[in-house]
Amino acid sequence: MTTSTPRVTVITGSAQGIGRRTAELCALRGDALALLDLRSSPIPNGADALMLTGDLSDEGVVLAHKAAILERWGRVDALVNNAGISFITPAELTTAAAFRRVLDVNLTAPFLLCRELGQVMLTQRRGAVVNISSVAGLLAVSDRAAYNASKHGLIGLTRTLAAEWGARGVRVNAVCPGWVKTEMDAADMGSGAYTDADIEGRVPMGRFATPDDIARAVLYLTDEAASPFVNGVTLSVDGGWASDASWESLRVSKR
Secondary structure, three states: OOOOOOOEEEEEOOOOHHHHHHHHHHHHHOOEEEEEEOOOOOOOOOOOEEEEEOOOOOHHHHHHHHHHHHHHHOOOOEEEEOOOOOOOEOHHHOOHHHHHHHHHHHHHHHHHHHHHHHHHHHHHOOEEEEEEOOHHHOOOOOOEHHHHHHHHHHHHHHHHHHHHHHHHOEEEEEEEEOOEOOHHHHHHHHOOOOOHHHHHHHOOOOOOEOHHHHHHHHHHHHOOOOOOOOOOOEEEEOOOHHHOOOOHHHHHHOO
């Protein structure tokens, strides 16, 4: 990628949290940005950006966005599937409609975007996809049957596409954040599902992640120069959550 030919990066869920910070850092890197969300996103200062709104679980919306991106730049170099929704309720009380909606947003939408924009990257024989999964894609968290299933499925999709596309120049990886201080976290915490102390006590590093922590991992995986042979990886950015099997008093005693 030369300075005269900026990277074209597509970011979903760009209006807030991880997606917004990723867009800011990609703009600082000099990327052109396609920002996808249900609502308009702030465009980073000075960025060559296209804002596209709509429900990404709708195949027609994805096809229209693809056409708009190709009309603007003629190619796609990186796709960051960050958009997602949370749903907290016991499994036995989860309706089929709620389960399907979480899977539609968190798994079907990334699949559609991978399929359509992946076709572009495969034609180019270069590109990178980063799917934002979760520590809940590696481990189970109670009262999140739909969310856990969607994030486990996203890791499975990541590995499958990495196997299919790697030899054709398209790398596909996943980032698995732990708990991140975002608007989604505020809403979940506001429901009484957990407290700051619950999360900070569970994380070996003793704090929440920030959107910047996750966005910097995304930048690494989308940078062809920095990660040219990284493919099919699930990169945990969780402060050690998935590595530590200690009980809480033992974990805290090591601080």
